[in-house]
Amino acid sequence: MEEAKGEEVTLFGFWSSPFVHRVIWALNIKKIKYKYVEEDLSNKSALLLEHNPVYKKVPVLVYNGIAIAESLIILEFIEETWKENSIMPQDPYEKAVARFWATAAGDGLWQFFITEGKEREEALTSVINNFELLEKELIGKNFFGGDRIGYLDISVGWISYGVPIFEEITEFKIITEQKFPLLHAWMEAFSNSEFVKDTLPLREKLSERYRKVWEAIMQKKN
Amino acid sequence: MAGSGNSEVKLLGAWASPYVARARIALNLKEVQYEFLEEQFGTKSELLLKSNPIYKKIPVLIHDDKPICESLIIVQYIDEVWVSSGPALMPADAYDRALHRFWAVYIDDKFVPALFGMMRAPTEEAKAESKEQALASLQLLEEAFGKISKGKPFFGGDTIGYLDVALGAFVGWMKAFEEMNGFKLLDDAKTPLLCAWAENFCNNEVVGAVIPETAKLVELAKVMQARFKNAPPAN
Numbered sequence: 001m002e003e004a005k006g007e008e009v010t011l012f013g014f015w016s017s018p019f020v021h022r023v024i025w026a027l028n029i030k031k032i033k034y035k036y037v038e039e040d041l042s043n044k045s046a047l048l049l050e051h052n053p054v055y056k057k058v059p060v061l062v063y064n065g066i067a068i069a070e071s072l073i074i075l076e077f078i079e080e081t082w083k084e085n086s087i088m089p090q091d092p093y094e095k096a097v098a099r100f101w102a103t104a105a106g107d108g109l110w111q112f113f114i115t116e117g118k119e120r121e122e123a124l125t126s127v128i129n130n131f132e133l134l135e136k137e138l139i140g141k142n143f144f145g146g147d148r149i150g151y152l153d154i155s156v157g158w159i160s161y162g163v164p165i166f167e168e169i170t171e172f173k174i175i176t177e178q179k180f181p182l183l184h185a186w187m188e189a190f191s192n193s194e195f196v197k198d199t200l201p202l203r204e205k206l207s208e209r210y211r212k213v214w215e216a217i218m219q220k221k222n
Numbered sequence: 223m224a225g226s227g228n229s230e231v232k233l234l235g236a237w238a239s240p241y242v243a244r245a246r247i248a249l250n251l252k253e254v255q256y257e258f259l260e261e262q263f264g265t266k267s268e269l270l271l272k273s274n275p276i277y278k279k280i281p282v283l284i285h286d287d288k289p290i291c292e293s294l295i296i297v298q299y300i301d302e303v304w305v306s307s308g309p310a311l312m313p314a315d316a317y318d319r320a321l322h323r324f325w326a327v328y329i330d331d332k333f334v335p336a337l338f339g340m341m342r343a344p345t346e347e348a349k350a351e352s353k354e355q356a357l358a359s360l361q362l363l364e365e366a367f368g369k370i371s372k373g374k375p376f377f378g379g380d381t382i383g384y385l386d387v388a389l390g391a392f393v394g395w396m397k398a399f400e401e402m403n404g405f406k407l408l409d410d411a412k413t414p415l416l417c418a419w420a421e422n423f424c425n426n427e428v429v430g431a432v433i434p435e436t437a438k439l440v441e442l443a444k445v446m447q448a449r450f451k452n453a454p455p456a457n
Contacts, residue, residue, distance in 0.1 A: 054328065066317055068317070073320050073323045076319070076320070077320045092299050092302040092303050093285070093288055095298075095299070095302065096290045096298070096299045133276065
C-alpha cells in the first residue's frame with residue numbers, strides 16, 4: 001500500500017452510502033492506505049461537522065489535516081494528488097464526457113424508485129433514455145475507462161448494486177441482458193473486480209436498508 | 223493552439239443565459255475564435271436536441287463536431303484544451319482546485335436556485351425564503367473568497383479563475399434582481415470583499431463584453447415573470 005512519509009488519509013463515511021463507496025473504490029485502485037471512520041448519521045461527530053460545515057455530509061476525505069467534501073470532487077483530488085494508477089482519461093474530451101455522465105447517469109433512478117403510477121412511468125422513460133446513451137459509451141470496451149476501471153466506472157458504480165436492488169423492491173426490471181447487453185455485462189465485471197468485490201456490505205443488508213427507506217417513503221404518501 | 227477557423231468551435235447559447243456567459247467568458251479569456259449560435263427563446267433547435275439529448279439545454283460547446291454539455295464542464299474543457307493561451311483558469315494545487323470545484327457546485331446547488339427562486343416564487347413567503355437563502359449563500363461565498371483569494375482581487379488570485387467565472391457570470395442577473403426588488407444582494411457592509419470582486423470582474427474587458435446590460439435583463443425578467451404567473455406551477 002502506498003503511503004509516503006507523513007501522509008495521513010482519513011475517510012469519514014457511512015456503510016450504505018453510494019457516495020462513500022465511490023471514494024473507497026478510488027482509494028483501493030490508487031492503493032492508498034487510509035483510516036475509515038464510520039459516522040452515525042443521526043448523531044454526527046463534531047469532527048465531521050468541523051470538516052464539512054457547509055453540507056455536514058459524508059463522504060469527507062481528510063488528507064494531512066485538510067478536508068475535501070463531495071464525492072466527485074474527492075475523486076478528482078485523489079487523482080491529482082496520487083499520480084500512479086490513473087483513473088481519469090487523459091484526453092480533455094473524454095474527461096468532459098466522463099464528468100457529464102458521472103452526474104447524468106443516475107438521473108431519474110431515485111424518482112423511479114420512490115414514485116408510482118404516471119410519475120414512475122415518466123421517470124422510467126428518462127432512465128431508459130439515459131441508459132440507451134450510456135450503453136453506447138461501452139461499445140468496444142470492458143469498462144467505461146477502457147481496459148481498466150476509471151473515474152466514470154467508479155462514479156456510476158453504485159448502479160451495479162443499486163439498480164438490482166431497486167428492481168427487486170419495485171418488482172420491475174430495467175437492465176436486462178436483452179435490452180442493455182453492455183451495461184449488463186459491465187455491472188457483472190465491475191462487481192467482480194478486485195477493487196470492488198470485498199468493499200460492499202452484504203447484499204442482503206444493503207437491500208434491507210433500501211427497502212426500509214422505500215417503505216417509509218411509500219407510507220408517507222398513502 | 224487556438225481554433226484555426228470559426229467553424230471549428232461553436233457555442234449554442236442565448237444572450238441572457240448566465241450559464242452560457244460562463245462559457246463565453248472562458249472562451250474569450252482564452253482568445254478562442256468561435257461561432258455563437260443563438261437559440262431562440264422558447265424553442266430548441268435541432269442541433270441543440272441532437273447535441274444535448276439528455277438535458278436539451280444550453281450552453282453546448284461543439285468542438286470539431288464533438289458536443290460538450292454543462293457549463294462548468296465546458297469551462298474546464300476550455301481550460302484544458304487551450305492550455306497555452308492565457309493564464310490557467312484552474313489553480314495548480316490539487317486542494318485549491320478542489321476548493322474551486324466545491325464552491326462552483328455550491329453556487330449551482332444553493333445560490334442560483336435561490337436567486338431565480340425570487341423571480342419564480344408564487345407567494346411573498348416563498349420569495350422571502352429564496353431571498354434569505356440567496357443572502358446566506360453569498361455570506362458563505364464571502365468567507366470563501368477571503369480564504370481562497372489570499373488578498374488578491376480574484377478567487378483565481380491575480381487573474382480570473384474558474385470560480386470567478388462560475389460566480390461572475392451571474393453578476394448581471396444579480397444586479398437585475400437588486401434593481402427589481404430594491405435591496406442589495408452584494409452589500410458593502412455584509413459582503414465587502416465580493417463587492418470589490420464584482421467590480422473588478424466586470425471591469426475586465428472580455429467580461430464586460432459578455433455580461434448583458436442590467437436594463438435589458440430587467441426587461442426580460444418582467445416578461446418571464448408574466449409568463450410564470452400565467453403558466454401552471456412547474457412542480
